[in-house]
Amino acid sequence: MIQRLVPHPFLTALLTAVWMLLENTLSWGVFVFALILGLVIPFLTRMWWPNRPKLSRPFKVPEYLVILIWDIIVANVSVAITVVFKRNADMKPAWIAIPLDIRSPEAITCLASTITLTPGTVSADVSSEGAYLLVHCLDTDDADAVRDEIKSRYERRLKEIFE
Numbered sequence: 001m002i003q004r005l006v007p008h009p010f011l012t013a014l015l016t017a018v019w020m021l022l023e024n025t026l027s028w029g030v031f032v033f034a035l036i037l038g039l040v041i042p043f044l045t046r047m048w049w050p051n052r053p054k055l056s057r058p059f060k061v062p063e064y065l066v067i068l069i070w071d072i073i074v075a076n077v078s079v080a081i082t083v084v085f086k087r088n089a090d091m092k093p094a095w096i097a098i099p100l101d102i103r104s105p106e107a108i109t110c111l112a113s114t115i116t117l118t119p120g121t122v123s124a125d126v127s128s129e130g131a132y133l134l135v136h137c138l139d140t141d142d143a144d145a146v147r148d149e150i151k152s153r154y155e156r157r158l159k160e161i162f163e
Contacts, residue, residue: 007046010055012038060161067153071118079119082139094143095124098133098150107162108133114154121146 006012012035019034020026042049055061082091102108108130112123115135125134140146 006039006042008042008049010058011042014038015041055161056163057160060157064154064157064161067157068114068117071153075119075121079138082120086139091139092141094137094140094146096135096137096143096147098135098147098155100131100133100155101151102155102159102163103130104162105130107158110158110162111150111154114158115150121150 016031016034016038019037020030023030023034100108100111102111108126112126112133115121115123115133120138122136123133124136126132127134135146135150137143137146
C-alpha cells in the first residue's frame with residue numbers, strides 16, 4: 001500500500017528538500033506544500049519509471065558526496081592555477097576512453113555527471129553498449145593515471161552503491 005502511495009521515497013524527500021531550499025523559508029505551510037509536491041509529482045510520473053533504481057548500499061551515498069564536493073573544490077583551484085599560469089602551448093589535453101565495470105544506467109549517469117562536475121574533465125560520450133565512457137581532460141601528463149583515478153575514486157564507490 002505504501003509503495004503505491006509513495007512510489008519513489010527518495011525522490012519525494014529530494015523534491016521536498018529542494019522546494020524548501022527554493023522557498024528559503026522555514027514554516028509549516030511551506031513544508032506541507034513541499035511535502036504535497038514531493039508526494040504528488042512522483043505519484044503522477046510513476047508510469048514513466050517502470051524500473052525504480054535500486055541502491056544496494058544507500059548509506060555510502062553521503063561518503064561519495066563528501067568526496068565529490070572535496071574533489072570539485074580541489075579541481076577548481078587546480079584548473080584556476082592551470083588557466084592563469086600555464087601557457088596554451090604547454091597544456092596537454094587528452095581524450096580518455098574509460099572501460100566501465102558498472103552496468104546500471106543510473107550508475108553510469110552518476111559517473112558521467114561526477115566527471116563533468118569536476119572542473120578540468122568532461123564526459124563526452126558513452127558507447128552504445130555502455131562499456132566505455134569517453135572523457136576529455138583539460139591538462140594531463142598521464143592519461144592512464146587519470147583513467148585509473150576515475151575508476152578507483154568514483155566508479156568503485158558507485159559500484160558499491162548501485163550494484
